[in-house]
Amino acid sequence: MGEQIKAYMTEKHPDKKVHYVVQQVMRGQSDALYLAREHLHGKMLMAFSDTLLETDLSFLRDDPSDGVALVQPVPDPRRFGVASLDASGRVTRYVEKPSDTSNNLAVVGFYYFRKAEELMRAIEEQVRRDTALKGEYYLTDALNIMLEWGAVMRVEQVGTWLDAGTVQAVLETNAFLLKKHGNDGKGAFLDGVKIIPPVYIHPTASIKSSVIGPNVVVDAHCQLEDVIVRNAIIEEYSHLSRMLLTDSLIGRRTTLAGSCSSLVIGDDSSVR
Numbered sequence: 001m002g003e004q005i006k007a008y009m010t011e012k013h014p015d016k017k018v019h020y021v022v023q024q025v026m027r028g029q030s031d032a033l034y035l036a037r038e039h040l041h042g043k044m045l046m047a048f049s050d051t052l053l054e055t056d057l058s059f060l061r062d063d064p065s066d067g068v069a070l071v072q073p074v075p076d077p078r079r080f081g082v083a084s085l086d087a088s089g090r091v092t093r094y095v096e097k098p099s100d101t102s103n104n105l106a107v108v109g110f111y112y113f114r115k116a117e118e119l120m121r122a123i124e125e126q127v128r129r130d131t132a133l134k135g136e137y138y139l140t141d142a143l144n145i146m147l148e149w150g151a152v153m154r155v156e157q158v159g160t161w162l163d164a165g166t167v168q169a170v171l172e173t174n175a176f177l178l179k180k181h182g183n184d185g186k187g188a189f190l191d192g193v194k195i196i197p198p199v200y201i202h203p204t205a206s207i208k209s210s211v212i213g214p215n216v217v218v219d220a221h222c223q224l225e226d227v228i229v230r231n232a233i234i235e236e237y238s239h240l241s242r243m244l245l246t247d248s249l250i251g252r253r254t255t256l257a258g259s260c261s262s263l264v265i266g267d268d269s270s271v272r
Contacts, residue, residue, distance in 0.1 A: 028136030030123045037120045044116035048109030052173060054160035060112050067119075067146065067153040068112040069094075072161045073104050079165070080106040081140050083155050091153040094140040096133075107140075108161045122146045167249060167264055174233055175215040185212070196230070219252075235267075 002022065009018050021036040033046065045057075055070065069083055069091065082103045084093045094107065113119050122145040123137070131141045147153060162173040175198075182198035189206040196213030202220040211228045218224065219236040227240050232248040234240065240250075244260040251267035258272060265271065 026136065028132065029139040030126055030137035030142045033139070034120060034123045034127075040116035040120065042116060044113045044119070046111045046113070050164040051109035052162040052164060052177075053108060053110060053158050055156075055158045057112075059156065063112070063114075064152075065112075065154050066114050066151040067091075067143070069107050069143075069153065069155050070110040070158045070161075071105050071107055071155040072158050074106045075104065076101055077104045077106045080108075083107055085155065089154055091147065091155060093147065094143045096138050096140040105155065107155075108158055108163075110158070118146060118151065122149070170233070170249065171215070171231055171247060174217060175231070178215055178217070188218075202236075 002020065006018075006020065009016065019036070019039045021032075021039070023032045023035055029048075033040070053070065060068065071083055074080065078098055078101065081094055081096045082098050083091050083105050084095065084103060085105070086092050095103070119142065122142040125145050126132075126137055126142045131137070131145075143153070162176060163169040164173050178198035178200060182200050184197050185193070185195050185199060185201040185207075187203035188201040190201075191208040193207050193209070194211045196211065199213040199216045199218070201207065201212065201216075201218040202222070204220045205218045205222045205224070207218065207222075207224040209226050210224050211230075212218065212224075213230060215231045216229050217233045218229075219234060219238070221237045222234055223239045224234075225241045227242070228244045229240070230246050232245055232250065234248075234250045235252045235254070237252055238250055238254040238256070240256045242258045243256060245256070245263065247262045249264045250256070251265055251269060253268050254265060255270045255272070256263070261271075263271070
């Protein structure tokens with residue numbers, strides 16, 4: 001996966017200077033950030049990889065706060081972290097995965113820090129105190145140390161937040177994005193195919209005698225024949241035949257044949 005990300009960034013963003021740091025042992029969010037400390041100086045943006053959002057960040061240009069957390073109210077915040085505020089709107093505490101729903105102001109996993117060095121210093125203190133849960137150092141604990149030291153942090157409500165932290169959330173986010181960026185299969189090889197928009201089919205894909213959609217992504221060099229697919233993401237170089245597939249995530253170089261399924265399978269899998 002790391003090499004694929006590097007290749008993608010080189011191809012799509014050749015003008016960007018990118019550093020890659022790999023967390024070999026899963027010791028939590030704070031540990032992952034600390035591993036990159038040599039590259040983190042001054043103003044810093046941090047986004048979790050399972051967060052997609054659309055918002056205007058121009059407000060950060062002159063923001064005097066030590067930190068800003070993007071938030072959005074949600075019906076059930078227990079899968080997320082939340083921000084507690086005082087009467088002036090200043091953050092008083094962050095709570096990771098609260099046990100109740102009394103505070104529904106979920107932190108969406110996107111932060112601004114005026115001085116990255118202060119966050120690194122707080123993470124060092126977090127590790128010194130050994131503030132961890134099941135061996136993992138959560139970012140919220142480092143943020144609470146910054147608040148303890150007097151940091152001024154506030155929240156900013158995000159415009160559009162697309163969560164990708166669960167299979168269902170990924171599929172819902174995919175459906176949202178397809179409404180804006182679907183291509184209805186234009187450019188791909190389609191022979192006897194019915195398209196039910198929205199879908200995105202890569203121009204190098206080949207599909208025969210099938211029904212595709214709604215809410216389907218078929219990636220590069222996939223080959224599909226005699227299939228019905230809806231609400232699914234099929235990654236590159238996968239081969240599907242003689243099946244009905246729904247509500248599924250299919251990894252790269254996967255071969256599927258002859259079933260009626262809802263599947264979540266990784267790369268290089270084969271199911272017949």
